[in-house]
Amino acid sequence: MASQSEVESSHKSSETTNVPVHGWDDLTDGQQLCIEWAWEQDWDQIKGYAKEHGPEVLLGVHREHEKVKKVSVLTLASHYRNPEMVKLTLEAGFDNKGAMYAAAIISMKDSDNSTILRLLLEHGLDPNTDPDPQFEGVVEIFSNLLMLAAERGHIDQAIALLDHGANVNKTVVHPDGHILSPLAFTVNYGAHDICRLFLTRGAIPTTNDVDIVFNFCLQACKGKHPMGLSRDVAIKMFATFLHLGKPDSDVIREGLNSFLPSYRDPTIANITKHYLQGRPFCCYVCEALTAKERDKLHMCPCRNVAYCSRECQVKHWKEHKVLCTGPLNEKGESEAMVKGRHKTGKGAAAGATVVGVAEGGAVATGRKGKKGKKGRGKKK
Ligand SMILES: [Zn+2]
Ligand SMILES: [Zn+2]
DSSP: OOOHHHHHHHHHHHHHHOSOOOOGGGSOHHHHHHHHHHHTTOHHHHHHHHHHHOGGGGOOEEOOSSSSOBEEHHHHHHHTTOHHHHHHHHHTTOOOHHHHHHHHHHHHHSOOOOHHHHHHHHTTOOTTSOOOTTBTTOOOOSSOHHHHHHHHTOHHHHHHHHHTTOOTTOOEEOTTSOEEOHHHHHHHTTOHHHHHHHHHTTOOOOHHHHHHHHHHHHHHHTTOOTTOOOHHHHHHHHHHHHHHHOOOHHHHHHHHHTSOGGGOOHHHHHHHHHHHTTOOOSOTTTOOSSOSSSSSOEEOTTSSOEESSHHHHHHHHHHHTTTOOOOBOTTSOBHHHHHHHTOOSTTHHHHHHHHHHHHHHHHHHHHHHHHHHHHHHHHO
């Protein structure tokens, strides 16, 4: 199929790149046939042939020409969305890591279907390896699979990758010097649900991420987000980012202050202010910014958490009841705090838990009272 000069050029390139490159002649006749049939999507031929001649006919990886990228039955089956063929090839023992990575990228580009991706992962695709640009389908080498899922907004694929050990904090360095994280991609491409997913699966916001979040969310609020993210979603994303990511307060303060007042957004500024004061700014469970039936969120009597609905409150109660200090008196003290102060020997057994709560409450309300005073002082 390939001319002599083409084969030569591919050999030349293998010398310079030090990567083994298979010319057409390195493949067995059966492997050549199967790749040709895969181009033509003649899957039945391939299946029949593999049955007759053994599964190794599916294992060829071919680079036809220096300018043409490497192909294989696997990458072509992924390209033509044929999970059955992908499975067959993998079960035949196909284990070229570069081709598997390429097949993953190809399967992720235009569809949120994660069947092929999961097959690849189950057969040993490492979601944390770096892409090999020699393969068909691999164009962007300054991102990884998790970033691709974020870029495309494909949450099922992001979940599949995380379930198979993708490192949610693995960054890449762009040639322009920017360090990009999967989290940054979600903000860049306006994928709120994936941003949330990454944060619940252990993404730790870096200072760089905080800069990116401020930058893109404020751009969106001005109607200038490069991917057309709406103000509404940008604000939701911002709240999610703070609530679940819990970035360092100093970094957040600096982040907001680095923008000119004319560029700031009142809602973003308000959320930031609440965050820095340790006050609830969104539903603890779903990060909604308003209650379902009214504007204001429902505050728990302890004033440490808020909810959009009874449903969310009930969901969180099991966890929160251990920390909840109950209603506060006019001094901002919880009942448990007062009791703890006047605790006597009587009822000490029951008091043990009360003291625990009181201590937690004292910390929480003490912080709150101080911040509250500080806030009032500032207004004068
Ligand atoms: Zn909620
Ligand atoms: Zn409470």
